Amino acid sequence: MHDYDAFSFDSKAEMLEKSAHYWNPDKTRFWSDSGIDLVIDRREGYLLWDMDGRRLIDVHLNGGTYNLGHRNPEVVAAVKKAMDRFDVGNHHFPSLGRTALAEALVESAPAGLTKVAYASGGGEAIDIALKSARHAMQKRKIVSIVKAYHGHTGLAVATGDDRFAKLFLADRPEEFPQVPFNDLDAMEQALRGRDVAAVIMETIPATYGFPLPDPGYLEAVKALCERYDALYIADEVQTGLMRTGELWGITKHGIEPDILVSGKGLSGGIYPIAAVLLSERAGAWLHEDGFGHISTFGGAELGCVAALTTLEITQRPEVRSMVHYIADRVGTGLREVQAQYPDWFVGIRQNGVVLGLEFAHPEGAKYVMRQLYELGVWAIFSTLDPRVLQYKPGILMTPDLVEELLDRTALAIGRAAADPALSRRRAS
Amino acid sequence: MSDQPQTVTAPGAAGHLLERARWAARAYASYSASDVERIVRAVADVAHAHAEKYAEWAVRETGFGVVEHKVRKNQACSRGIVDAYAGDDFVTPRVRIDDKIVEVPRPAGVVLALTPSTNPVATVFFKVILALLTRNAVVVSPHPMAKECCHDAARLLARAAVEAGAPDGIVQSIAEPTIPLVEALMGDARTNVILATGGTGVVRAAYSSGNPAIGVGPGNVPVLVDATADVRAAARRIVESKAFDNSVLCTNESVLIAEEAVADQLVREMERAGAAMLSADDAQRLRDSMFPQGRLDVDVVGKDAAWIAQRAGIRVGPRTKVLVAPFDTAVPEEPLTHEKLSPVLGLIRVPDASTGIATARAIIRIAGAGHSAAIHSADPGTVMRYAAEVPVLRVSVNVGNSTGGSGLDTNLAPTMTIGTGFVGRSALGENLQPKHLVNWTRIAYNSDPAEAMPAYAGLSPWPDHHAPVPAYPVPSNDERAPRSHTPAHVDALVDRIGARAGAGGVSAGDAAFREQVRRLVVEELSHLIKG
Numbered sequence: 029m030h031d032y033d034a035f036s037f038d039s040k041a042e043m044l045e046k047s048a049h050y051w052n053p054d055k056t057r058f059w060s061d062s063g064i065d066l067v068i069d070r071r072e073g074y075l076l077w078d079m080d081g082r083r084l085i086d087v088h089l090n091g092g093t094y095n096l097g098h099r100n101p102e103v104v105a106a107v108k109k110a111m112d113r114f115d116v117g118n119h120h121f122p123s124l125g126r127t128a129l130a131e132a133l134v135e136s137a138p139a140g141l142t143k144v145a146y147a148s149g150g151g152e153a154i155d156i157a158l159k160s161a162r163h164a165m166q167k168r169k170i171v172s173i174v175k176a177y178h179g180h181t182g183l184a185v186a187t188g189d190d191r192f193a194k195l196f197l198a199d200r201p202e203e204f205p206q207v208p209f210n211d212l213d214a215m216e217q218a219l220r221g222r223d224v225a226a227v228i229m230e231t232i233p234a235t236y237g238f239p240l241p242d243p244g245y246l247e248a249v250k251a252l253c254e255r256y257d258a259l260y261i262a263d264e265v266q267t268g269l270m271r272t273g274e275l276w277g278i279t280k281h282g283i284e285p286d287i288l289v290s291g292k293g294l295s296g297g298i299y300p301i302a303a304v305l306l307s308e309r310a311g312a313w314l315h316e317d318g319f320g321h322i323s324t325f326g327g328a329e330l331g332c333v334a335a336l337t338t339l340e341i342t343q344r345p346e347v348r349s350m351v352h353y354i355a356d357r358v359g360t361g362l363r364e365v366q367a368q369y370p371d372w373f374v375g376i377r378q379n380g381v382v383l384g385l386e387f388a389h390p391e392g393a394k395y396v397m398r399q400l401y402e403l404g405v406w407a408i409f410s411t412l413d414p415r416v417l418q419y420k421p422g423i424l425m426t427p428d429l430v431e432e433l434l435d436r437t438a439l440a441i442g443r444a445a446a447d448p449a450l451s452r453r454r455a456s
Numbered sequence: 457m458s459d460q461p462q463t464v465t466a467p468g469a470a471g472h473l474l475e476r477a478r479w480a481a482r483a484y485a486s487y488s489a490s491d492v493e494r495i496v497r498a499v500a501d502v503a504h505a506h507a508e509k510y511a512e513w514a515v516r517e518t519g520f521g522v523v524e525h526k527v528r529k530n531q532a533c534s535r536g537i538v539d540a541y542a543g544d545d546f547v548t549p550r551v552r553i554d555d556k557i558v559e560v561p562r563p564a565g566v567v568l569a570l571t572p573s574t575n576p577v578a579t580v581f582f583k584v585i586l587a588l589l590t591r592n593a594v595v596v597s598p599h600p601m602a603k604e605c606c607h608d609a610a611r612l613l614a615r616a617a618v619e620a621g622a623p624d625g626i627v628q629s630i631a632e633p634t635i636p637l638v639e640a641l642m643g644d645a646r647t648n649v650i651l652a653t654g655g656t657g658v659v660r661a662a663y664s665s666g667n668p669a670i671g672v673g674p675g676n677v678p679v680l681v682d683a684t685a686d687v688r689a690a691a692r693r694i695v696e697s698k699a700f701d702n703s704v705l706c707t708n709e710s711v712l713i714a715e716e717a718v719a720d721q722l723v724r725e726m727e728r729a730g731a732a733m734l735s736a737d738d739a740q741r742l743r744d745s746m747f748p749q750g751r752l753d754v755d756v757v758g759k760d761a762a763w764i765a766q767r768a769g770i771r772v773g774p775r776t777k778v779l780v781a782p783f784d785t786a787v788p789e790e791p792l793t794h795e796k797l798s799p800v801l802g803l804i805r806v807p808d809a810s811t812g813i814a815t816a817r818a819i820i821r822i823a824g825a826g827h828s829a830a831i832h833s834a835d836p837g838t839v840m841r842y843a844a845e846v847p848v849l850r851v852s853v854n855v856g857n858s859t860g861g862s863g864l865d866t867n868l869a870p871t872m873t874i875g876t877g878f879v880g881r882s883a884l885g886e887n888l889q890p891k892h893l894v895n896w897t898r899i900a901y902n903s904d905p906a907e908a909m910p911a912y913a914g915l916s917p918w919p920d921h922h923a924p925v926p927a928y929p930v931p932s933n934d935e936r937a938p939r940s941h942t943p944a945h946v947d948a949l950v951d952r953i954g955a956r957a958g959a960g961g962v963s964a965g966d967a968a969f970r971e972q973v974r975r976l977v978v979e980e981l982s983h984l985i986k987g
Contacts, residue, residue, distance in 0.1 A: 102468055240933045273929035280931075346472035349625050349926075353479035356926035378932040426475065427482055 030069075030079060040067055040079040063398045066406065071098035074422045074429060076406060084406040085433050089420050091234060092266050095293035096341060097422055103296035106337040107330055116328035125332030132339050133305055136275055138284045143311035145304045146327025150265045150291030151179025153302035154228070156321050157287045158183045160306055161226035161259045163313045163320075169224040171215070171258070174206045175412045177235035178228060178263055187228055189235075189412055209233060210242045215249055219256035226259040226287070227252075231267040231277040237393075237416025238377045238384030246281045259286035259310055265302075269293040270342045270423050272380035273351050280379075286310045296338040301331030342423070351423045354430055355380045358421055361434035365441055372445040383419040384410065387444070393417035395450050399440035405433060463645040463666070470637055473595060474646035476625040477566040481593035481648075483623035483925045485563050488918040489547040491621060496538055496588050498620035499613050499627075503534035503581045506612060510577040513605040518573050520758025525701035529578035532864050533872060537585050540870050546590045546894050548916055556901035556909040560917070563591040564893050565648035568641055570662070572654045574704035574758060574797065575872050576602030577609045582872040583651055584613050584627055590893040595647075596629035597638050599654060607631050623925040642667060649893065653873045663881075670892060672873055673880035675706035676795040676824030677857050678816040680842060682809045682833045683717040689854070690832035691725030694801075697856025699730065699777035703799045704758040706874060707828050707861035710795050711802040711819050712780070713812045719805045723780070730777035731801070732761070738770045739781040739792070742800065745769070747791035757797040764798055786818035793822050809838045816846045826880020828852065828861035847879045849886070863887055 030037045037043040044067065048056040059066065066084070070077040074097050076084045089095060096103060117123050130144035145160070147153035158170055172178065172187035179185065185193050186204040193199035205224075207214040218224065227249060232238050253260045262285035267277030269290065274280050276288065287310045291302030306314070313320045341347060359378050362385070366373045375386030387393055393409035396417050400407050410416040419437075421430065444450065466474055487495075511526035550559040569583035580596055587594035598606030610629035617626050630637065638658070642650050642665035652662035652671035659671035681690050698709050714722050723733050734742060745768035746756050756764050761779050765772045772779070782803045783792045792802035806812040816829055829848045833839055843851045850868060852860030863870035868887050875884030884892060901909040 240931050243931075243934045341468070341472075344469050344472055346469065346476040346625070346628075349476045350472065350479060352624065352926040352929055353476075353483070355929040359927075359929075359932070376932055378929075380929040424472075424475070427478055 037079075040065075043067060043079065062394065064401055066401070073097040073099075074425055082404070084401070084404050085429065085436070086422075087405060087407045087420050087433065088418065089293075089422060090297075091292050092269065092271055092420060093292040093295065094297045095269050095271065095423055096296055096338060097424055098297060100296055100298070100338075100341070100424075102341060103298050103334055103337045107296075107298050107334050110330055110333040114329040114333065116325055116330060119322060119324055119326065123327070123329060123332075125329030125336075126327045129303070129327070129332040129335050129339075132336055133290075133303055136339060136343060137288060137305050138276060138279055140284045140286070140307045141288055141305040142308050143306045143314055145306060145311070145314070145321060147291070147302040147304065147323055148300050148325040148328070148331075149179070149181075150289070150302045151181035151184045152323060152326060153265075153289045153291050153304050154178045154184035154187070154263065155181045156304045157228070157261050157263075157289050157306075157310075158187070158226065159321065160287060160304065160310045160313060161261060164310045165225040165257070165259060167223055167225040167258075168203050170204050171218045171224050171227045172204060172206050173209045173229060173233060173236075175209070175236040176206070176228070176230060176233055177412070178230070209236070209239055210245050212245065212248050212252070216252055216256075219252050219258055222256050224256065224258040226261050228261040228263060230263040230265070231272075231281075232377075232379060232382055234266040234382075234418065235410060235412045237386070237410035237413035238379075238382055238418065239413075240377050240379060241281075246278070246283060250281075250283045250285075253286075261285065261287040261289065263289050265289060265291045267379075267382060269338070270348060270351050270380075271382050271420075273348070273355055274380075275343060277379065277382075294335045294338060295331060296334040299328065299331040299334040300325070301327060301335050303327070303335070347423060351380060353427075354421055354423065354425050357427070357430050358383065358434065361430075362419075362437070365434075365438045368438075369441060369445050373441055377416070381421045381423060383421075385417040385419050385441075386415055387417070388415075389450060390415060392444070392450075395444040395447055396441055399443045399447070400437065403436045403440045403443075405436045405440065463643060465640045466637075466644040466646070467640060470630070470641055471644065471646070473628050473630070474566060474641065474644055477593040477595050477628060478646055479926075480623040480625040481563065481565045481591075484591045484593060484626055485565075486918055486921075487547070487591055487622075488916065488920045489545055491918075491921050492547050492589065492591060495617055495620045495622045496585060499588055499616045500534045500538040500585055502616040503585070503609075503613060504531055506609070507531045507534065510605055510609050513608070514576045514602060517605050518576060518602050518758065520574055520704050521701040522699075522760070526578065528864075529575065529701065529872075530581060532870060533578040533581040534585065536864075536870060537582060538589075541589060541890055544589075544890065546890055547918065549912065550896075551912045553909070556903065558899040558909075558912050559896040560899065561591070562895045562897050564668075564895070565592060566646060567592045567594045567893060568647045568650045569594050569596050570638065570650065570652045570654055570658060571596060571598050571602070571606055573599035573601040574706075575653075575701075576606050579653055579872040580606050580609050580629075581613070584610065586888070586890050586893055588617060588622070588626070589890045592648075592893055593623075593626050594628070595641070596627070597633050597641060598629065600633050603631065603633055618924075621921055621924070639665070642669075651873065651888065659882075663883075670873075670875070670882070670884045670888065672882050672884060672888075673826055673876035674795060674823060675708075675827035675861075675874065676710045676793075676819060676822065677707060677828050677830060677861070678711045678713055678819040678824075678846070679709045679830040679832070679857060680713045680809070680812045680816055681715060681718060681722055682812060682831070682835065682838055683715045684834040684838070685718065685832040686834070686854070687718050687721050687832075688725050691722050691731075692729045693832070693854070693856040695726050695729040695731045695778050697858040697860070698801050699761075699799050700856065700858040702758045702760055703858070704797055705858045705862065706795075708797075708858045709801060709830060709856075710824070711786075711793060711804065713815050713819075714803065714805050715809060715812055716805050716807050723803075726778075726780060730775060731780050732765070732772040732776040732778070733780045733803075734770065734782065736782065738768075739783065741768045741770055742779065742781050743791050746796070746798075746800065747794075750789070750791060752791075752794060752796065756800075759798055761799045764800060786815045786822075788822045793819055795823055809833075809835075810841075813838075813842050813845050816842065820847055824848070824880075826876030826878070826882060826885070827874055828857055830855070830857035830860060849875065849877045849880070 377384035507530035571579040614627035650669040662669040859865040871887035873888035877885030
């Protein structure tokens with residue numbers, strides 16, 4: 029019997045059965061078929077426990093949502109306390125929480141970003157960003173990257189991979205042209221007609237396996253935007269909040285974007301919130317019609333408290349230093365592993381604690397993921413490039429946990445390399 | 457292994473301070489002897505260069521002590537400490553061939569250094585340098601009364617350490633220390649050892665924290681002058697020592713015990729040296745003023761003699777450095793037997809040296825067990841009995857005790873932290889010194905002569921470090937940026953010098969050479985910055 033106060037399940041098997049029956053049959057089956065029988069139960073810091081009690085180190089973090097760890101005690105304490113005074117708030121009115129968070133976000137952001145609009149999740153935030161760009165530029169086209177991922181809401185989904193856009197007949201190629209990553213010529217080609225409202229870029233495309241922008245690429249894209257009168261939207265959902273060793277990854281490129289989007293980790297993993305930071309130009313609609321985008325839960329005041337606490341923690345000089353140590357230690361450790369399996373573990377893409385590990389097989393990351401899972405580590409393959417494992421250590425990881433993680437990772441990569449199924453497929 | 461962090465008691469940012477220190481300590485524990493020497497020297501130099509600034513600041517902020525004496529302590533606790541341990545190496549493994557034992561140093565890790573209000577910056581300098589000598593990270597928790605000067609000094613040392621190549625976060629300090637915060641830091645499992653210098657409360661709290669602690673008890677120093685003493689020299693030394701930094705050191709003399717035969721002469725000589733001998737009436741005025749309800753009024757701590765006399769309604773000459781207050785019985789209800797932390801010296805006359813020793817025992821029974829005593833005598837028999845019978849762990853002879861017990865004017869280990877040993881409820885019986893912050897892993901071979909120990913000489917597990925630690929997280933595909941990131945101005949200089957040297961026949965592309973030049977330039981720059 030698994031009793032969770034508000035509900036209970038007799039067994040994990042019963043739970044999985046009901047999950048498929050009432051909730052999402054395909055997703056439930058997908059993980060069973062993948063050999064990952066994970067049902068996350070207890071969670072604390074960077075550790076997860078499956079329903080059957082198995083402990084896992086979490087380096088998936090649900091895309092950085094748990095950047096500060098699961099149930100970070102400071103965020104939990106702040107939200108608990110806030111619940112004695114606040115609720116989600118009323119989006120019609122000037123709001124205490126939204127105003128305070130907006131000020132903190134603007135102060136934290138690259139110069140030129142002066143206003144904040146709120147969403148209840150990253151997809152909605154991207155929609156706000158795209159709508160803001162269209163309003164400001166009075167143009168309709170949005171250029172994005174092939175294999176980009178910006179969420180699943182109405183406009184956001186059209187900027188991403190076909191798989192999700194076509195499923196719901198939401199692909200609109202004429203309004204949402206895509207260009208290959210790291211291809212400046214293609215980008216210039218797309219912008220040359222001066223009919224593009226904005227280019228939207230993940231600073232490092234996450235779901236595509238964190239391919240790193242070539243040195244100078246993002247800077248050149250920004251320059252092209254300026255030349256052809258398009259806005260630059262930095263999707264910092266996975267690269268923001270100190271994951272690259274600076275609060276916003278885009279600042280490492282010296283870029284001042286017109287719009288910056290943050291989500292996931294901004295919530296502290298405790299109360300959903302996402303935010304769009306806008307320049308005066310991009311946020312012009314906020315002067316013209318402040319009711320232009322309405323979201324009852326967007327910027328819920330409890331979420332604002334979670335985000336304020338998250339931002340405060342994330343901006344501590346001690347934390348920045350810790351991230352640099354973690355990145356250094358993880359990078360060094362992985363390079364040592366790579367030296368042992370150079371033909372199998374063929375690449376390390378790293379910027380801070382954003383890491384993509386490349387393996388020499390079209391689905392190599394799935395094999396490593398399974399071995400890691402067996403060895404007590406949860407990391408996920410890249411949906412849009414399953415050669416690459418997303419490997420995302422949290423920014424507050426302790427030295428001991430980092431070393432334990434590296435030990436387990438070395439073993440898993442070695443075991444995957446020796447997987448007979450894999451060598452058969454590689455040979456074929 | 458445990459899934460829970462052991463004991464994480466430090467809240468929020470303070471916890472992250474310890475966490476950062478832990479990373480820094482791990483990194484620093486792999487530094488080589490030459491790395492450590494370079495870093496310690498750089499830190500000591502910058503501390504020494506700022507000795508005056510922080511002496512003034514400490515007096516201004518706390519109202520305790522004398523600037524010129526604090527300058528001396530700051531100097532002694534910066535370059536002085538480094539010079540004192542110049543020949544010692546707490547980094548290189550030690551090979552004991554005959555014992556077939558090799559000792560590999562293992563630093564404590566994160567040192568939580570509590571510093572007092574009375575010796576604020578000198579103690580910051582001292583503990584930081586001790587930690588750096590032994591490859592530890594240090595978190596300074598200053599006394600709230602001295603937090604600004606201490607925090608600023610710690611940050612200066614932190615910058616100097618990192619400039620010289622130490623890991624980021626190796627020296628940190630608490631800007632806003634409060635009792636609950638300090639208790640949380642002390643109890644947190646991320647603290648590896650607490651160095652507690654301060655009041656009894658904080659020392660007991662350190663020992664109760666559950667973490668290893670080196671805390672020391674209070675002093676209350678008796679000084680015996682027997683009939684064999686060089687009375688004139690003794691008088692001068694006692695007055696100077698008592699006046700030193702307005703007597704805020706725990707090693708300053710508290711009670712003068714004079715053998716009757718030389719007492720009058722001693723008093724005369726002391727008056728000549730700047731002491732004012734109080735009448736019985738004035739001594740009472742002083743008791744009433746300094747010890748209302750029998751407890752020391754902390755307002756007098758570290759004030760000068762004239763200020764204290766004036767407040768008590770006693771007239772003394774303007775050049776008076778020390779007030780000498782006579783009393784008759786060495787019992788706890790006599791306030792003058794207690795620690796005074798001000799230039800007020802109790803004086804009791806005794807008929808002979810044996811009574812003097814018994815009186816010193818009585819003083820220590822009241823307070824100051826395990827700390828220090830002083831004696832001025834030419835008779836080694838008396839000195840030996842004094843040392844054996846008075847329960848203290850250091851007896852300075854024919855020297856002022858303020859700088860004698862602390863090792864500045866004796867060959868004791870120079871220190872700002874005096875171990876009071878078991879008798880003084882402390883784990884430390886010596887003057888705190890670097891060796892107390894490092895353990896040694898001992899490689900021990902089979903003692904059977906048939907089993908030989910191979911040669912270990914010259915084997916060291918620690919490489920030299922030449923790049924910032926940790927490396928700046930540049931993207932892994934960015935070949936423009938080296939993995940170890942050096943400030944641009946340094947790179948520019950290296951290129952310029954390298955090009956010049958290259959013309960002279962050395963290949964500027966030679967990596968080792970470039971590294972050497974880079975190091976020299978960094979060192980030179982850090983000297984310039986230190987001014």
